[in-house]
Amino acid sequence: MSTVTLTDNQWFKMVTFLRQGKGVYVGNETKLRRFLEAVLWITRSGAQWRLLPEKFGNWNSVYKRFARWCDNGIWDQMHQHFVDDPDMEHLILDSTIVRAIPVLPGLKKRRGAGRASPGAKSGWL
DSSP states (O other), X not given: OOSSSOOHHHHHHHHHHHHHSTTOOOOOHHHHHHHHHHHHHHHHHOOOGGGOOGGGOOHHHHHHHHHHXXXXXXXXXXXXXXXTOOOOSSOOXXXXXXXXSOOOTTOOBOXXXXXXXTTOOOSBO
16 A cells, blocks of 8 residues: 555545635645645655655645645644544654663663673673
């Protein structure tokens, strides 16, 4: 499954929310879905707006609409609405907290514990 396109279930939930929202112009649903998928592509790829593939439309138009939604707080409203409904389809494990060797960070060395010779005790508490 692609992580850039919305499933029909996700799309239905989003468009239902956006129709009820104040200050959100839904208009053509096909163009709205393409806009949302363009924003997903940008956020998931980390690319510059200018590198947005043409299939999503003009990058500058997509960016302007994205910025307008930011200014109007639409993204914040959407986040607050969907935060209690995670899909749990994709989970991310941040490897910066996973250690290959169990080490206690910040643990102080014993006094006089320098280089350990083979067979010597470790300098860690």
